[in-house]
Amino acid sequence: MSGTLQISLKINGESRVLHTAAHSSLLNLLRDNGYFDVKCGCEQGDCGACTVLLDGIAVKSCVILAMNCDGHEVRTIKGLGGHDRLTSRLQKAFVEHGAIQCGFCTPGMIIAAGDYLRHDGRADREQIRRAMSGNLCRCTGYQKIIDAVYEVAAELESEVCG
């Protein structure tokens, strides 16, 4: 009964018809079809490297059943950077703060940070740490990542208030 099933979904704004196994994760569906900007880390929902937007909400694609995404919309970091202004600002801040070493966690980190800021996230280091607590980085020690997100959050606040 295994075989492959057809799935229609929108990835980075483009309508795609793909084939996948009944039990595939969204992560595997994406990587099997060349979306290598989505990183495969722990594959058990712990590390956050595979974070993508599903219908505009950040999820860990390794613990999402691909077939449940039939008819839905997925955005990976490539579909956000350069297209979504907030994501681009976060990417720039990460570079400026040296918040990247090996870069493996970065796509997930930026999508998680974007999710926080899109939901009225404040320039509050404690809150930022909580918001990013589902994304692991084994290089930076987090401080520079928090600094980068804080800077963008503070800029957003001053733009709204100023």
Add this chain to the structure above:
Amino acid sequence: MKDFAYHKAPDLKSVQQLLTEFAEHALPVAGGSNVMVDIRNGRLNDRELIGISDIAELQGLRFSRGKIIIGAATKISEIAVSQLLAAKAPALWMAAQVFADPIIRNSATVGGNLAYASPAADLAPPLLALNADLLLLKKGGKRKLPLADFFLGVNHTALEPGELIASVEFAANARSAFYKLGLRNAMAISIATAAAAVKRVRDGSISEIRLAMGSVAPRPVRCLHAEQFLLGKQALHIDPEALAQALVWDISPIDDIRASAVYRRAMAPVLMQRAIARACGGCADEVFAGKKSADEGRAGA
């Protein structure tokens, strides 16, 4: 060889049809955060996966005539941001704040957390303390089951083949609270959790109390002995030693990778004190007269 099939259920009628057709082989999948891990590590195989994440009737929370009703496919993040639940059912709201991590909360669901029946399910103790009922649907029928009768053992529930959790409902109780002990702040499977829901009468004595704990038994448990001990006591003058002695009869912790049984037994009364204190709107020092002197002793040492 992994051997699965997938069927999308767009509405309640189709999910009941599919669950009846595949009976014990059927596995409803909404968020997927438990199911996907078990598929990957080989704990699950040869199942008919039923996609239920698009069923509108299973989504969302509402409040009507003092009752809170939460659809089974409601995301944990919706509970975590609900001002209504923060005010009317703080025990559940507090549990949602510390559930897994913010990204997992965006996909994990209430029904999934309960149906998986982990002894460490974070939503179970608060919902047990709030005396929640489950609405279970089956083709041609439905039944209401107290959550207290739902958990039978590790990953084992009273859900019958063909049945689906449709919603969970309970009466509002602003005097309820939750406390979780984990090894870190995010993605922590609990060492132990405690939840309390209290009603007090005018003189300050406890007229009604429900307590529950997680990760201290093969299933999330109501703490009936501790409840019995506290009934009629003054909420602000509880003897912590006597509470600890009553609680011994309610729990049966084991050694595992996260903590030893001895440590869990030592921590259980502490967590329960904190949950009760939060529920009564005070800090543990006020509610447990005995604890204050112990803390001062340590501070002075």
